[in-house]
Each structure stands twice: as structure tokens, then as C-alpha cells.
Amino acid sequence: MSRVPPPWPPVEVETAHRHPDAPPPGTKFGPHYAHCFGCGDEVEHGLHLQTEAGEGTAIHAQFTVTEAHQGAPGLAHGGLLACAFDEALGVTVGQQLRRPAVTGRLETDFLAPVPVGSTLHIVGTLDGIAGRKVYASAEGRLDAPDGPLALRARALFVIVDFRHFVEHGRAEDLRAVAENPSLLRQSRFDINP
Numbered sequence: 001m002s003r004v005p006p007p008w009p010p011v012e013v014e015t016a017h018r019h020p021d022a023p024p025p026g027t028k029f030g031p032h033y034a035h036c037f038g039c040g041d042e043v044e045h046g047l048h049l050q051t052e053a054g055e056g057t058a059i060h061a062q063f064t065v066t067e068a069h070q071g072a073p074g075l076a077h078g079g080l081l082a083c084a085f086d087e088a089l090g091v092t093v094g095q096q097l098r099r100p101a102v103t104g105r106l107e108t109d110f111l112a113p114v115p116v117g118s119t120l121h122i123v124g125t126l127d128g129i130a131g132r133k134v135y136a137s138a139e140g141r142l143d144a145p146d147g148p149l150a151l152r153a154r155a156l157f158v159i160v161d162f163r164h165f166v167e168h169g170r171a172e173d174l175r176a177v178a179e180n181p182s183l184l185r186q187s188r189f190d191i192n193p
């Protein structure tokens with residue numbers, strides 16, 4: 001079977017520019033929500049993905065695969081690896097564009113097994129925008145920023161209004177955030193920049 005992926009982005013796009021208020025390269029973001037499985041600091045067996053701003057529209061992310069992340073014995077579960085890319089790409093879109101967006105589509109190529117104990121180094125970048133559609137992609141390397149290539153991912157994010165989260169989120173979790181806003185670890189950004 002051919003491993004040549006279809007053209008990307010799949011539609012005509014405009015260049016995605018880093019928002020003028022996006023944090024400078026090297027800025028560490030920390031978790032965006034305490035209970036986020038991808039980055040939350042209150043999720044015991046979560047991925048605890050660490051992210052920081054890179055050059056241009058890039059984001060650098062990493063997480064270490066633990067015993068709690070296994071699929072086959074001693075190997076990371078593919079769904080959790082895809083989760084790491086969803087999170088890393090979500091941060092790429094959210095932080096570099098400063099717009100709220102949700103994943104519409106995520107495709108992942110698993111190129112090499114990822115053992116427990118390894119650290120995955122992910123770089124995500126914006127590939128273009130077409131209306132509300134934002135295209136982004138990422139690569140993940142094993143144990144070093146220039147380590148062996150283990151995964152590639154491509155995603156479509158769709159820009160949404162903040163109402164999306166209020167209308168669809170479970171009431172008790174929204175109430176918990178209203179009562180304790182520090183659960184949202186990062187302040188909201190302007191949705192009409």
C-alpha cells in the first residue's frame with residue numbers, strides 16, 4: 001500500500017499568520033484546563049503534555065509515555081498518541097491564532113512503535129486557513145527533537161464561538177469552572193481580534 005498522503009491542505013487556503021498577541025518563541029503555556037486529559041495537571045494518568053511557542057506558527061510539545069498509556073505490553077496506545085497530537089495541534093491553533101477552535105478531523109500516521117518510557121517530541125504548525133477552517137499538521141520524534149520520526153498528524157480545526165463550549169459542556173463541569181475559574185489555567189483571549 002502506498003504511504004503517499006493526499007495533497008495537504010485539501011482545499012485552497014490563505015496563509016495562517018501568527019496573531020500579533022501570540023506569545024514569543026520560548027514561552028511555556030502550561031495546562032489550559034486542570035481536567036484536560038491532554039495537559040491537565042489534575043488528571044493523574046493524563047498525558048501532561050508540555051507546550052511552548054516556537055518560531056512562526058510553530059508549537060513545541062512533549063510528553064513521556066508511562067505505564068498508564070500502554071496498548072500492547074510496553075508500547076504506547078495509538079489512541080493516546082493521537083490524543084497527544086490533538087492536544088498539540090489544538091494548542092498550535094489556539095495560541096498562534098488566538099481563536100477558539102475544535103477538532104473537526106484528525107488523521108495520524110503511525111510510523112514507528114513508541115515504547116513506555118520514551119518521550120515524544122512534537123512540533124505542530126499552521127498550514128493555512130479557509131474561512132472557519134484551519135489546517136494544521138505535526139510530526140513526533142522519539143526521545144529528542146531530532147530523534148527518529150515516529151508519527152505524523154494532520155488536522156482540520158473549525159473556529160467556533162465561545163458559546164460552543166457553554167452550550168455543549170456538561171452543566172456540573174461548567175458550574176465547577178464558574179465557581180473556581182482557576183480551573184481554566186489560562187485566561188481567555190479575544191474572540192474578535
Ligand SMILES: CCCCCCCCCCCC(=O)SCCNC(=O)CCNC(=O)[C@H](O)C(C)(C)COP(=O)(O)OP(=O)(O)OC[C@H]1O[C@@H](n2cnc3c(N)ncnc32)[C@H](O)[C@@H]1OP(=O)(O)O
Nearest residue numbers: 032086087090091094095102103104105131133158160186
Ligand atoms: C488558551 C488556548 C489553549 C487552547 C488549547 C486547546 C487544546 C484543545 C485540544 C483538543 C481539541 C479537541 O479535542 S476539540 C474536541 C473534539 N472536537 C469536537 O468535539 C468537535 C465536534 N464537532 C462539532 O462540534 C462540529 O461538527 C464543528 C464545530 C466541528 C463544525 O460544525 P459547524 O460549526 O456546524 O460547522 P460546519 O458547517 O459543519 O463545518 C464548518 C466547515 O468545516 C467543514 N468540516 C467540518 N467537519 C469536517 C470534517 N470532519 N471533515 C472535513 N470537513 C469538515 C465543513 O464541511 C464546513 O466547510 P465549508 O462548508 O465551510 O467549506
